[in-house]
Amino acid sequence: MTCALALFSGGLDSILACRVVAEQGITVLAVKFVTPFFGYELLAEEQEYAEKVRELYGIDVVLHDLSEPYFAMLRNPPHGYGKNFNPCIDCKILLLREAKRLMAKYSASFLITGEVIGQRPMSQRRDTLRVIERDSGCTGILLRPLCAKTQEPTFAEREGLVDRERLLDFSGRGRQPQMQLAEEFGLRDYPRPAGGCVLTESDQAKRIAWYYGHYPTVRLNDIRILLFGRHFQLPHGGWLVLGRDAAENARLEELHDPGDYLVYMPERPGPMGVLHDAGHPDDLAAAAGLVVRFGKKMDAASAAATVLFACAGEERTLVAEPLADLIFQEWSL
Ligand code: SF4
Structure with missing residues (x-):
């Protein structure tokens, strides 16, 4: 049986991406990476979280703590920071690199993300999506089911593991197509688009940047205390x-x-x-x-x-x- 590994933020797009692929009879395992900057509190209740995601969205999810490599990347992200201390491009590269590493563990044939071309100004432009693929070593193995038809066919489509015709062509900032698709899947109780990452919140981000400016090594609990x-x-x-x-x-x-x-x-x-x-x-x-x-x-x-x-x-x-x-x-x- 074909298995796909999904990068799962818990937001609507990642839920839909999993569901679109699972609809084709493919086993989808969602991986939610956590660091103190996003999702860390879930580690204390992993089982409850997994049960909730399965019950609400019909998706199997596992958590992976990425704190240490994330701390190192955040000190000097090669693609720089966004408006605050958010290294969105390098964040995605790191998450994908880790997901690729986990493919063997979960016997996955390809990766999925919920990215939609043009949805976010910095990290979801067409050229940026390519850079993210290239620098994470995921060129060809990363399928973006919500906008797949706006992209070149990937390995999973070329090899017939997924039916490209049943993938989507979403693009741009509008949320209507996603909401309509959620409706079709009978999903009502899904998170509204909102931050969830403290690196984009100006006060928190300033404090974290201050910490990085003052301390050459990062201690996990210091970061947790900063928040x-x-x-x-x-x-x-x-x-x-x-x-x-x-x-x-x-x-x-x-x-x-x-x-x-x-x-x-x-x-x-x-x-x-x-x-x-x-x-x-x-x-x-x-x-x-x-x-x-x-x-x-x-x-x-x-x-x-x-x-x-x-x-x-x-x-x-x-x-x-x-x-x-x-x-x-x-x-x-
Ligand atoms: S908002 Fe935060 S979690 Fe999302 S891509 Fe940017 S740095 Fe990563």
């Missing part, structure tokens, strides 16, 4: 992150590097902080002042609080007043 909480670059190089609620405080405790300080007020409700690169005493004082500032408000007479710094079994305390907003405004990341 929530309040962040400050302290005047002497320290990086302080404060939780904004109990859930974020708990996550910071869970994800912090053992070499970093955990910073908090042992006697007063307030944020959990993680302090990275705390080499300078002024940064410790600033971190303490910020923890008190974002702690539970106290009347002026008792505004100062004890702040504990804990790292690798060692503890020290500082007594600090809340830091004035004017002082730390420019430190926000």
